[in-house]
């Protein structure tokens with residue numbers, strides 16, 4: 317690849333699957349990143365530099381152009397609504413965003429909905445014509461209906477284990493979620509050859525796996 321690419325990589329569960337995808341595409345992301353606490357990792361052999369970010373911040377780094385491209389969950393992309401290009405569905409970190417509640421839940425006039433995704437949840441209920449009070453939480457969202465903070469929650473479901481272990485039920489799926497490759501708008505023009513080459517390589521790898 318010609319131009320050097322700065323890649324915003326989310327730490328945590330997406331990184332594990334993204335690094336595997338990059339490696340199977342012939343881009344040997346160094347194994348030492350996996351356990352390292354370093355935040356900026358130049359990989360001269362790939363002509364790339366990895367910026368290890370908190371997942372929710374990836375679209376911010378890409379919008380401001382401090383990263384040319386990034387890997388991010390569709391959930392975060394929808395919630396953050398940043399001015400970036402979405403280039404490719406990587407098909408990794410697959411889960412879904414759902415409305416969840418207690419099994420004996422009954423509709424109330426003005427329910428409280430707790431979530432990490434206040435923008436997405438507000439829009440979802442607004443489009444359904446339902447008035448709700450959205451309460452932003454940052455984790456352990458399933459606690460909210462159990463301790464009476466909220467009537468329902470909007471959160472991610474993958475295996476369903478968290479719901480089962482807490483006696484909650486999935487009531488409605490909002491969206492299926494996977495991780496996406498995103499690009500800064502200016503970088504996409506200025507470094508088009510490199511970004512497009514990476515995109516094609518990843519797309520071929522994903523197609524071979526399907």
Ligand SMILES: Nc1ncnc2c1ncn2[C@@H]1O[C@H](COP(=O)(O)OP(=O)(O)OP(=O)(O)O)[C@@H](O)[C@H]1O
Pocket residue numbers: 327328329330370371372388389390391392409410411472473474475493494495
């Ligand atoms: N079971 C799951 N629960 C939540 N997110 C999941 C799940 N499976 C895949 N994902 C994807 O992984 C991303 C969350 O990754 P991770 O849990 O590492 O970060 P986080 O909880 O947002 O960050 P942090 O733990 O640093 O606050 C989501 O944005 C989503 O796209």
Ligand SMILES: O=P(O)(O)OC[C@H]1O[C@H](OP(=O)(O)OP(=O)(O)O)[C@H](O)[C@@H]1O
Pocket residue numbers: 454455456457458471472473474475476477478479
């Ligand atoms: O269906 P499952 O496989 O159980 O996965 C879903 C759970 O995983 C996530 O929580 P996370 O582990 O990120 O912890 P958090 O509560 O701190 O967000 C998510 O918010 C759910 O609680």
